[in-house]
Amino acid sequence: MPSAAAPRPGTEEIPVEIVSDEEMAFIDAALAAAAAAAAAAGARPLLTSAARRTAPPLSCAAYSAAGSAGGDIEDSPLPRRSFLARFRERRALAVTDITATEWCEKQMEFVLEHGKPERTEAMKAGSDRHAQLEQEVVERVDVDIRSVEELWAVKFMNFIIGTNQLMFEGITRELPVIGVVEGSWMIGIIDEIRMPMDSISSQPILVDTKTRVRPTIPSEAQKRNGRLQLMCYKHLWDTLIAKKFPAEHFFSYFDLDPNYLLSDDIKQYISPLGFNAKTFEDVLNYFNVTCQALPLSQELLLLRYELQADHSLLEEYQFTYDSRWFKDQIQEALNFWQGSREPKFATEEERWKCSFCKFASKCPMIASTSRC
C-alpha cells in the first residue's frame, strides 16, 4: 500500500468525479435532444445508442512546444504533444476536465494516460441522484441522430428548451453550455438554474448539488473545487448572453457544415417553439436570438451538499463570483493542458487526497515520500 497522510474529517469520499456521466456524454457527442411536442414543458430527447456509436468526438486542441521550452531546439528531444492535442483534439475541454485538473494535475495525467478508474458506489449513487433531480423537471425522449451537425443541433435545442423552461417555470436542470474560455472551447452542463422567487432580482442563480456518503461538512479543497466548477458555468452562461456566439469559429473549429439540412425528425422538435429551422446554421441563429433575450446570472452562486442516504441537506454554501481568481485558475489548468510545464502533484497540505487516489501506487510523489 502506498503511504499517504490520513484523510481529514470530512474527506471520506473521493470528491472529484473525474468526468461526470453527463459531461462525458456531452464530450462524446451523445447529449439528448428535444421532443417538440413536449418542448415547452421541458422535454428533451435522448440520443439512440446507434447515434452514440457513430458520433465522432467533438472539439479541438493545440500543439504545444512542451519539452523544448527554454532549450536549444537542436539539442532538445522531440517536442511532446500537449494533453490538449493528444486527448482533446477537435473536442472541447469539459468543465470537469478543469475541476479534475485543479484537484490534482498528476491524477489528471494518469486518467488521460491510463483511463478513468472504475466508478465507485458513491459515484454511481451521485449520478443516480442527479438523474433523479433532472427527471423532476425534465422529460427525456429518444431521437435519432444522423450526423455530428444534428448532434450539435440537438444540444443547442436543449439549451433553447431549457432556458424557455427557466423563464416560464422558474427552474431548469442539466442545461448544456458552451463557449470559449481563455482561448479554449469549453463545454459543461449546469446542474440547476433558478429564477429568484422574490422581486428583488430578475437574474437567475446557478446551483450545483453534490452528494456525500457521510454526514460531514466538505473540506475547503472540495469547496474550492466546487466554486471553480460553478464559476466555469457562470462564465459560460454570461458569455453566451453578453457576447455574440462565435459561430464561424465554432463551425471551423469543430469542422461542421453550417448548411447541413436537418432531418424532419430534428426539425419537428424545434418547431413548437416557433422556430422554422431547416439547416444547422438556422438552429445556431435561433440559439443566438434566445441568448440575447436572457438575463445575466447573479454574482452569487450556490453549492448544495446532500446526504446520499436520505437526500437531506447537509449544507448550502453561497459565494460570490471572483473573476480574477477564476481567470488565474483557468490559466493554471490550461498551462497543464497545453503542456507549458510538468503536471503538479497534490500540495503538501492536501496530500490526504492521495489516500483516495486510484493511481497512488504509480505516483512518483508517493514513491518519493515512502523513501523519506
Ligand code: SF4
Ligand atoms: S497520489 Fe496524490 S499526488 Fe499522486 S496523482 Fe494521486 S492525488 Fe495526485
